Amino acid sequence: MSVAGRIETDRAYGGGPTTVSACPACGVAPSAERLAELSQPLTARLMLTIPAAHCAACISTVEGGLAAMPGVHSARVNLTLRRVSVEADPDITADTVKAALLGLGYEAHELDPGLLSATETDRQGRELLMRLGVAGFAMMNVMLLSVAVWSGAADATRDMFHFISAAIALPTVAFAGQPFFRNAWLSLKAGHLGMDVPISLAIILASSISLYETFHSGEHAYFDAALMLTFFLLAGRYLDHRTRAVARSAAEELAALEVPRATVLRGGVEVVAAITDLGVGEQVRVRPGGRMPVDGVVVEGSSEIDRSLLTGESLPDYTGPGSVVSAGEVNLTGPLLVRVTAAGKDSSLHRMADLVGIAESAKTRYTSLAERAARLYSPLVHLLSFSAFAVWMWITGGDVRFAINISAAVLIITCPCALGLAVPAVVTAASGRLFRKGLLIKHGTALERLAEVDCVVFDKTGTLTMGTPEAVDIDAHSASDLALAAALAAASSHPLARALEAATTAKGVHPAVVEELREVPGYGVEGRWQGASVRLGRAAWCGAEGLAVSATYLRCASGPAQAFAFADRLRPGAETAVAALAAQGKRILLLSGDSEAAVTQMADRLGIAEWSAGVLPAEKAARIAALMAAGHKVLMVGDGLNDTAALAAAHVSISPASALDAARVASDIVLLGHDMAPIGDAMRIACQSTRRIKENFAISALYNVVAVPLALAGFATPLAAALAMSLSSITVSLNALRLR
């Protein structure tokens, strides 16, 4: 594990591991150190995510704490991505660093570097930023020269200024405009008019007409407009890219947390291997608490397994030799040896991938507000510009130069400068706000779709509940029973036993002295108390009648077996979220694969009127499809494999970070923390941001309504174009920032 967890990459940060001292006096001293460093064979770079880091003090604590660890050369926190990269001796493993971080008070997870393609998106972002910087530089210089022209420079001076502007503008447009030209070419090849076609046309037409005018000592040159267009639109692109890059890196981080490895028995030796290398018939060891890496049949050992992520059942099942297990289930009490029946492409892991593929393709059907605007806008822009050209050709009796000037002015004025900023600015503001609240917006149009929702469907196990039980009837038992139960529960790591132990400790119960404590995997714990045998475990094993709710049973020497009932622990914020959604007038449904008793109890507790129990995965998807067909816009909140189809079928979907990989991929929004309360907020912010986007469209349309007639009539000077463009872009950005 430690070997695969290491990577050697290029330096990711400015200072890097061997920062040259700033103090000249210290310049000599490090040379010995440097020599020692160079003589070391290799340093390993570890990457860990620290979700809790948020301030300057966090940086100091983490970096200082890690640097003090022997063997660690340097540690650098990236607060934006909430990661720390550690440069260390090869014998330092991720686990040691993780333990050290936990000691400092930060929970950390190792990131599988193979799944993190951060470098690729970094490169794209840097490229965009570079073009933006070059365009900004050129725009400001040309603008200064233009001010002289606007304020009355004439003849030779004007021509010289135009030539200098051309010398700055043309190379800049050729370099900085590339993203637009590339996209425009692609969309033309695909046979439709995207936003980028009028943009590219306007930039190219404005530059070439200005060049022509410059050579013929004309009065108007639009170099400043062409550059301004490039700059503002690149700003929109960059914002868009940043939002998506942050979302993508966080999503990749979640995927990288689950490092897919299994412990295989090969020739009697336990070897850690990647899941993709497993073959049918091999034997895999699964420890208590571990997740099944493959589909298989139990060969040896007995235990209980938690299927809640796959089926929604909250009660663990008994598993012994011959039981069939599938990937994703969690082994609870005893170690199991599993013979692989399906691995790689045939396993349920691959079925998950298929489900995800279906989900992804279904999501592309939605047309966003921006796309709808572009569809309306692009033909209109071209039509206006060409008809202006034709009309002026006719009026002037064939003055091509004048007509082209007018049509270029129309293209520049109508060009969706503000439109290009309208959506990215709002989405960036909104997703930044939601990210701070612990919600990760994975999909660009998720906010818009969330705003349309009128019906919310919840899954129960793992979504509304934490999937961890808590004892409910602890007060109904006698003190001696509790003392006995506490002693027995302490010997097991089964979730029910842990919950019982926590409850008795909280109540201040002193455990009885029980001897010969022994855990029987798959059944429970037994021991000897005052000479008699006592047991805590499954109903049948303790000689009791099983209850309908999840429970564990205590058998003493005297009297009938006692049942301790448990309820699933409610996810923090679940009540707030449900109440907030109900207050917003949404219809709320609870669909669960769990037993009727458990679902009724949960629905009553949260005040959900509509609920169904024992729902199969296909039924869930069908129910959602039926709701959608009835005209509802459904938000699905779920976490399990049994929810994946439903998550994909819904209009928009949310899953907690604890969900299975497939469910997280299928959903549009991921809850990063345990708390569910931000869902209510998300709904409000989504509605608000959709309103802002529409306002922004209205603002840029208003500018066009004023400026286009001027351009058509031939009154649009380069000054008017520059004013209209910058004013509309600034108003739109300011409007986006009003988001609360």
Add this chain to the structure above:
Amino acid sequence: MEILAFLIPVTLFIGGVGLAAFIWALKSHQFEDPKGDANRILTGDWDQKPKP
């Protein structure tokens, strides 16, 4: 107006220095952790002596 012959090249040169500085900053990964850098100036860790 002769002054323009000096002023325009000077302006462009100064602007170019700014652009070069920006490109250098970009190439040396200074825009990778804006939030972290904003917070780092608040720490007092290396106020007394430079970081070794």
